[in-house]
Amino acid sequence: MDMINVDIIRKRLSEAIRFSGLSQTGIARKIGVKQPAIAQYVSGEIFPALDTFANLCEVLDVDPAYILGLSDN
Numbered sequence: 582m583d584m585i586n587v588d589i590i591r592k593r594l595s596e597a598i599r600f601s602g603l604s605q606t607g608i609a610r611k612i613g614v615k616q617p618a619i620a621q622y623v624s625g626e627i628f629p630a631l632d633t634f635a636n637l638c639e640v641l642d643v644d645p646a647y648i649l650g651l652s653d654n
Contacts, residue, residue, distance in 0.1 A: 585650060588625075589649075591623060591624065591625045593648050594622060597641040598619075601640070601641050608640055611636075611640045612633060612637055614629075634648075
């Protein structure tokens, strides 16, 4: 079983945000959090609640398993 790696999560989340074409503020509005929370997710300071993570992945159109480093797709 693969272990969750914080560095992979930070890198993939940052890439997904960049490729989405959305600003952190725009993403925050769509998922109901404030922009500083998005910055903290990307920096690895904090991790979103499960429902927020699911919404974030939906807005970014990315597989949660990919963000978590459990898949390479």
